[in-house]
Every structure is written in structure tokens, then in C-alpha cells.
Amino acid sequence: MKSTLKKTSIWRCTNCGKIATKWSGMCPDCKQWNTFVEEEKQVKNPQVSLSKKAVAIHTIAQKDIDRMEGSFPEFDRLLGGGVVPGALVLLGGPPGIGKSTLLLQVAHTYAEKGHKVLYVSGEESMEQVSLRARRINALSPNLFVLSSTSYHAVEKAVDELNPDFLCIDSIQILYKEEVPSSPGSIVQVKELAHAFMLLAKKRAMATFLIGHVTKTGDLAGPRLLEHLVDTVLEFEGDKNQGFRLLRSIKNRFGSTDDLAMFQMRETGLYEVENPSKLFLEERRALCHGSSVTAAIEGGRAFLVEVQALVTKSFLPSPSRKSSGIDQNRLSLLLAVLEKRLGYKMHASDVFVSLIGGIKVREPAVDLAVLCALSSSFLQKPLQASTLFLGEVGLSGEIRSSPRMEARLNEGMHMGYTQEKIPEKNRKHLQKQWQGKLELVGVEVVEKAVAEMGD
Numbered sequence: 001m002k003s004t005l006k007k008t009s010i011w012r013c014t015n016c017g018k019i020a021t022k023w024s025g026m027c028p029d030c031k032q033w034n035t036f037v038e039e040e041k042q043v044k045n046p047q048v049s050l051s052k053k054a055v056a057i058h059t060i061a062q063k064d065i066d067r068m069e070g071s072f073p074e075f076d077r078l079l080g081g082g083v084v085p086g087a088l089v090l091l092g093g094p095p096g097i098g099k100s101t102l103l104l105q106v107a108h109t110y111a112e113k114g115h116k117v118l119y120v121s122g123e124e125s126m127e128q129v130s131l132r133a134r135r136i137n138a139l140s141p142n143l144f145v146l147s148s149t150s151y152h153a154v155e156k157a158v159d160e161l162n163p164d165f166l167c168i169d170s171i172q173i174l175y176k177e178e179v180p181s182s183p184g185s186i187v188q189v190k191e192l193a194h195a196f197m198l199l200a201k202k203r204a205m206a207t208f209l210i211g212h213v214t215k216t217g218d219l220a221g222p223r224l225l226e227h228l229v230d231t232v233l234e235f236e237g238d239k240n241q242g243f244r245l246l247r248s249i250k251n252r253f254g255s256t257d258d259l260a261m262f263q264m265r266e267t268g269l270y271e272v273e274n275p276s277k278l279f280l281e282e283r284r285a286l287c288h289g290s291s292v293t294a295a296i297e298g299g300r301a302f303l304v305e306v307q308a309l310v311t312k313s314f315l316p317s318p319s320r321k322s323s324g325i326d327q328n329r330l331s332l333l334l335a336v337l338e339k340r341l342g343y344k345m346h347a348s349d350v351f352v353s354l355i356g357g358i359k360v361r362e363p364a365v366d367l368a369v370l371c372a373l374s375s376s377f378l379q380k381p382l383q384a385s386t387l388f389l390g391e392v393g394l395s396g397e398i399r400s401s402p403r404m405e406a407r408l409n410e411g412m413h414m415g416y417t418q419e420k421i422p423e424k425n426r427k428h429l430q431k432q433w434q435g436k437l438e439l440v441g442v443e444v445v446e447k448a449v450a451e452m453g454d
Contacts, residue, residue: 070109080254093235108138122173136268170210238357258298289376293368294407308372324354364401366392
């Protein structure tokens, strides 16, 4: 039986992608106002399709994944050891952070290895892409450039070149003519992601998609876009700083929550092999409100400086500002200091920052933040060679943190001789680290603050 096409009018939320049959002032899912737009969409009547026969999972033959590596070891490590043929990778980040520069350099490294790469730019002309390529010395003869916003033009170029890699910059600017919606809309982004997924799997062609980030920090387009791709990479960092962080938040072919670091220079991005040295190279010794902790991202531990400034407030509602740590976590630590130590934080402006613009989500940095706050409040500097590690509970206890060995190793490598850690961790590690590091166990915040300068 032939399928029939019919036109239907729907309302779709431009923020979260929810579909409704009529207009509504507020989206019931994301609670945003005036986000529904009317769309005319062709709907295909469903057809019955035959599925393949189900088989027992233990009878499925195992195949080794043949990964392709470039000249960026950190980038390949983030993907799990290289790019898998047919993988669909989404690279997201705010405007101006360097997504196009990174993708063009990555494309060049694979082209230098003998792979044919097609770089599609919908936002820049071929001359503009060429200027960037010359600046970063990405001029491999195996790297081809196409400037187009039409999906069918991209598909035609893929048929002609048959590349091993396809780079799309960006998916929000491309469109399919048969889809009745403007470029960048949820419908277009969804249809394009699905089309590139089929194209990548059919040709075993690794495909990279650049996705813009909204003001709220989310990838533009529906959340379905993240479900369709195999890997999601987030490119972040302060545009005023010289380095960038690349995070893996989803990876079907490797570990997640891993991190690679790059430094932006005039000639492009360069890998940073020792992030701890980069974060601490400008740290002043014996400075009030400054402490050092070891954070874990994926399989890597690195040291980062925590700076805090506590000053008397002349406002009815004192300021609470944080950069790099969760604002709610800062409020918790201030409440613990006020309750357990009697510090008058309610009458003080408080500012906390992780130096370098890095963001740390784990609670193991709590003790370092708390000691930096106390140091600034008391005008008492912390010992320069001490590392602070541990999670702070609501009752003021210092709770154990995972992967303490990796943190201690990084601290010792960077020349830190004393580690303030939870007492539970110290009991398990005392014999192993005896003679290497001075491990000081702390159980409550009172003890940690009382001994923070010793």
C-alpha cells in the first residue's frame, strides 16, 4: 500500500522542542513564555516494516574498532584513542571560543595522516577559511573546503570526493530545502542531525558537527540532537584567557567526563601537557584568601588555585559571587562557617574564583574553598606548600573524597609537601605515603581552620 502525504499545522517550542496542536503562552515543559511558533510539516503515514530476526547476544561476533588518529594526542585521547569511522561528533561552545579554529586544525591533522577531509563552512566564505588556514598552517593537500548552506550541496560534494572525514561548521546555518522551516530552527537542526547520522553510518565517514551554545549555556537546538550523536564535546574557557578546555560529556566509544586542555596563540591552538603548571605559574606565596586543591576530570588530576575575597558589606543584601564553582555550594560553605565558627558572613561581600576560568563540579574542592574564605576573613595566609582536599558536610564534618592517590601524586609532582585530607583517607594512605608526603587528617572544619596556617 502506497503511503500518502498530508499537510498538518503544529506548534513547536523554540526552546525545548515540545510539539503542541495549538498555541500556548507558556511551554508546559520548559516553562518559557512566547516560545511556540507555528510550522507546516509534511507528515508521512506510517508503514509496516519488517525487522531483522532477533539473535542471542552471546552469538554476536565481536569486531575490533579501527580508530583513526591525528597529530593531537590529547584530542584523540578524549575521543577514546582516536576517531571511529562512521562516528558522529558534536562540538559545542560559545561564540568566539575557537570552535572553528579547533575543527580546522583537527581536520588538518587527519589530512596530514593521508585521510581525505571535507570541511564545510556555512558561515564563512572559502577565502575567509583560507586566511584562517594560512594563519594556523593548515594547508594539507588532502583538506578540501566547501562554502555552502545547502545540505544537498554538501551531500553532492561527499558523493564526488568520498572523504574519510566530514566537518560541518555549523549545523545551525545549514538547511534542507524540503523542510518548511528557517535555518537554525528546531525542525531543521533535528532533520539535519538525522541526515548526517545516516550519511556517516552509510559511508563509515567520521563526521564532526559544530553546534552553537545559547545564553543559558545549552547547545542550541533540541536535546534530541545530543541523543543522535555518538560523542558530545564541550569547548569552554574564558575568551580573555589564553587557554581552552575541551570536555567529553558523552562518548559511546570511550570514557566520559574527561578533559583536554589547549592554549590559544596567534598561530592556533596548542596542547597543554601540564595543566597544573599553567594554573599555578602566577600564584603568589603567603597571600590572604588563596589555597590550592587537586581536581579530577575524567582520568586526569590537576592542581588549581582557589581565591576568595571576604570584605565588609555596606549593602542591605551582601554580594555572593562565584566563578568556577557552583553558587549553591558556596552558599552551603558560608552557612557552615557562620554556624560552626561564628564568622559574620551575613554582613560580608564574598567573592570566590578558580583561577584561569576553569569550572570544577566535584565537592572534593570544598575544603580548599572553605580555607580560602577563612584566610581572607581572618587576614591569615595559608602555608604555600599545603594542598587542601575534602568534601564539607552540613554538620561541618570533612568527608572522604575518591581517587585520592591520583590527587596526591599530582601534588607531589608539583612540589607540595603537605596534604590536608579527610581523616578517613589518611588512615588508608598513611603507610603507603609515609616518607613521601606529610598527610594531615582533619575531621571537622574547626580543626581544619585552626591548623590551616601551620
